[in-house]
């Protein structure tokens with residue numbers, strides 16, 4: 168299986184190359200030349216397997232330059248064998264929750280970032296890359312911690328994370344600033360997530376910087392969701408959830424289901440689309456936005472317009488106005504028309520907007536439904552589900568649930584739908600406590616205990632451990648100083 172760029176027709180690379188270097192030289196994103204197919208027989212084969220076996224089986228269809236034994240070792244090391252990393256909660260007859268937050272950092276980013284260090288290291292070996300990779304990350308909160316944890320003390324790598332100073336939850340901030348490991352660094356920036364992402368992209372494009380790093384035997388790499396190594400592990404849990412629904416007799420083989428996904432950078436839901444392209448029986452993919460509903464507007468009108476207010480919300484991982492992975496979807500919907508995609512992306516860069524053609528729009532609306540959820544409704548949803556169903560969900564998952572409810576009400580669609588649950592509610596305990604209402608007093612980590620007492624749910628281990636840790640990284644830099652912060656970090660090798 169070879170990979171091509173969304174912006175050029177010629178280039179073809181192996182998956183190791185796509186994973187190691189992240190972005191194509193023409194500025195496009197790497198996509199597989201074609202999609203491997205699965206059918207009922209594949210599903211039946213996968214059903215008795217553990218999650219890590221399913222992952223190795225499916226990922227090997229994409230990473231043909233990796234051998235199967237190697238992938239088996241990696242997925243076993245990443246996901247372990249003692250628990251199911253992606254259990255499906257049987258909420259009611261037509262709604263299920265796919266809980267993707269049982270990993271070390273309590274958010275779905277772990278599903279990819281627990282595996283990615285193995286893929287990256289092995290890719291380096293395959294290609295004969297001898298330099299140290301310096302992974303730069305702009306995070307809206309969850310990717311940063313998951314990547315720090317995944318790459319901590321991995322030989323041949325260094326990792327630096329930038330997060331928006333006021334754009335992450337208290338717990339997320341502490342998770343990052345207390346990170347252990349010899350090869351890690353973390354800084355807050357004065358700006359929002361889009362500023363952080365733009366700052367990182369600038370460093371990647373800075374020739375003087377990359378030459379200087381090269382002289383020190385270092386090259387820049389990314390673990391953001393534009394990296395193919397982030398996306399391919401995410402395809403697995405869509406298929407795995409389907410297998411579990413069959414296994415527990417919630418659906419019949421070949422029955423179509425919907426997925427509803429709380430969306431920011433469009434990485435998670437794109438993996439669902441890829442699963443559908445492979446042949447997984449998916450009816451609709453429901454794209455849920457918070458108040459920053461640039462994607463909902465796009466799906467409803469066909470115009471992507473980032474020239475709008477940016478809001479800080481209670482679901483910060485979705486506070487994004489530039490959804491990078493949309494480029495990959497448009498590439499497929501356009502029949503791989505790289506000229507058209509290049510046009511859209513340059514119009515986005517220059518004018519902040521673009522409008523898609525009617526045929527692409529029709530293809531889009533065939534599969535995707537969208538909706539948005541206000542701050543007030545996010546809070547109400549958490550409270551209602553907790554009171555009525557005794558199930559506690561986080562702010563991002565609440566956005567998805569509400570959007571699904573609205574869709575069901577207006578369409579009458581009663582297809583079994585899996586809500587992709589992306590974070591443990593304790594990660595956003597201040598907002599969740601507010602949603603539940605009632606009075607309490609406390610701040611910071613005390614809120615974990617308060618939420619635990621109130622609900623009788625145990626604080627997840629990795630978050631409880633924060634109490635015994637001291638912050639190591641307290642620096643805030645301006646967007647213009649991100650480059651010198653990276654230089655300083657590398658200088659200290």
Ligand SMILES: *Cc1c(COP(=O)(O)O)cnc(C)c1O
Nearest residue numbers: 309431432433434435484589590
């Ligand atoms: C990252 C994240 C999202 C958004 O996922 P995308 O792949 O960026 O669309 C949603 N919820 C949580 C909790 C996240 O961490």
